Amino acid sequence: MKKYWNLLLCSFLLVFASCSGNSGEDEVPEGGELVLISSAAYIENNGTDQAVFTVMKGKKDVTSEAKIYQKNGASYDLMSSTSFSSKKSGEYAFFASYNGEMSPAITVTVTSGMQGLPEDPQPDKFDGFKQRVLAVQGTSLGCVYCPLMIAGLTEYAKLEESKSTVLVAAHAIMSGDDMISDYSTAVAKGMGFNTTGIPALLFNMRSSSEILGLTSADSPSSVAKHVQSAAQTLLQSGANTGICAAVSGTEASGSIKVTAAVKVGKAGKYRICAWVLEDDIHATGQLNKYPSLEGTYDFTYHSNVLRCIFSTSPITGVNLGGKEECKSGETLGFSYEFDLKKLSVTNMANVRVAIIVTRNESGARYIVDNVISSKLNSQVKFEYK
Numbered sequence: 001m002k003k004y005w006n007l008l009l010c011s012f013l014l015v016f017a018s019c020s021g022n023s024g025e026d027e028v029p030e031g032g033e034l035v036l037i038s039s040a041a042y043i044e045n046n047g048t049d050q051a052v053f054t055v056m057k058g059k060k061d062v063t064s065e066a067k068i069y070q071k072n073g074a075s076y077d078l079m080s081s082t083s084f085s086s087k088k089s090g091e092y093a094f095f096a097s098y099n100g101e102m103s104p105a106i107t108v109t110v111t112s113g114m115q116g117l118p119e120d121p122q123p124d125k126f127d128g129f130k131q132r133v134l135a136v137q138g139t140s141l142g143c144v145y146c147p148l149m150i151a152g153l154t155e156y157a158k159l160e161e162s163k164s165t166v167l168v169a170a171h172a173i174m175s176g177d178d179m180i181s182d183y184s185t186a187v188a189k190g191m192g193f194n195t196t197g198i199p200a201l202l203f204n205m206r207s208s209s210e211i212l213g214l215t216s217a218d219s220p221s222s223v224a225k226h227v228q229s230a231a232q233t234l235l236q237s238g239a240n241t242g243i244c245a246a247v248s249g250t251e252a253s254g255s256i257k258v259t260a261a262v263k264v265g266k267a268g269k270y271r272i273c274a275w276v277l278e279d280d281i282h283a284t285g286q287l288n289k290y291p292s293l294e295g296t297y298d299f300t301y302h303s304n305v306l307r308c309i310f311s312t313s314p315i316t317g318v319n320l321g322g323k324e325e326c327k328s329g330e331t332l333g334f335s336y337e338f339d340l341k342k343l344s345v346t347n348m349a350n351v352r353v354a355i356i357v358t359r360n361e362s363g364a365r366y367i368v369d370n371v372i373s374s375k376l377n378s379q380v381k382f383e384y385k
Contacts, residue, residue: 036094038053041251053068055103069094136168137167137169141285142175159228181308191205203368243355262357271366273316279352283301
């Protein structure tokens with residue numbers, strides 16, 4: 001009897017051990033894609049700032065069993081540790097291998113720190129500026145009609161006018177969307193989307209009466225044509241200001257620093273602001289009234305997402321150069337530092353900053369005069385036609 005009791009006790013202990021376990025890692029399933037994750041997309045070239053790597057197989061951390069490689073010319077070198085630092089600026093590529101599987105490559109950029117403003121190719125020129133328009137899209141994961149607008153803007157991206165358009169997606173209005181913030185809500189309200197509803201698209205912060213919506217007869221191509229027509233009209237008006245900028249930022253520094261200079265070609269009242277945008281955010285759950293579009297368009301990745309703005313009241317920014325009125329022939333400066341703790345960013349490698357100059361149209365209304373977009377740790381020169 002004692003023998004059978006011992007066998008029963010051993011069986012119980014084995015079952016208990018398999019259910020509870022001493023290591024949570026052993027319980028994590030290993031299915032899914034192999035990915036290499038870096039703690040930083042940008043590090044400074046001081047030799048101490050580090051990018052720390054983690055290798056994931058699905059939801060399981062396999063870093064200790066995986067191998068990490070760094071690209072070196074046409075070959076790859078096995079890394080001796082899971083961290084990377086450098087004193088040489090540039091882009092460095094890495095991938096991981098585990099059980100015969102290779103991860104997609106990722107890039108870590110080593111930067112020299114604070115970027116300086118680029119040299120003006122025509123310092124004496126105060127006219128003929130390259131013009132871009134700002135298009136703000138009101139959208140939300142909870143908006144069933146928004147996929148048609150997203151598809152239309154995807155088609156618009158194939159057209160020439162899109163090269164002169166800075167698109168911003170302000171997620172707002174509907175709940176259940178993690179991309180909604182106080183910043184995007186302020187912009188949506190300033191555009192008038194809280195009154196007209198979404199999907200909506202407005203160029204250059206103009207009157208809400210000019211908001212582009214959808215009709216029951218619309219298709220992605222017709223939406224693209226409506227957007228193209230509106231952009232063509234505005235791009236014929238010309239810009240009174242030119243903008244150059246330098247944008248710097250690393251995870252370790254905890255901030256994004258923006259420096260800009262604006263050349264004024266025509267006297268007037270101007271304001272300036274900066275908006276942080278992020279591309280390729282993976283977010284499922286987009287409600288969709290047009291399921292037939294899902295075979296052509298991907299509604300699980302979202303770009304141009306507004307993450308933070310320099311000024312919420314007003315969203316048009318502060319007086320350019322701190323001046324009530326700017327003179328023709330002036331070059332005025334602007335700088336601001338975004339605290340990364342105050343904005344939600346999924347991947348710094350996908351972050352951009354839009355610098356927007358607005359001008360007084362009439363009364364208290366300011367509309368966009370010109371706008372540029374800059375990647376992190378990059379510069380944008382003054383551009384002329």
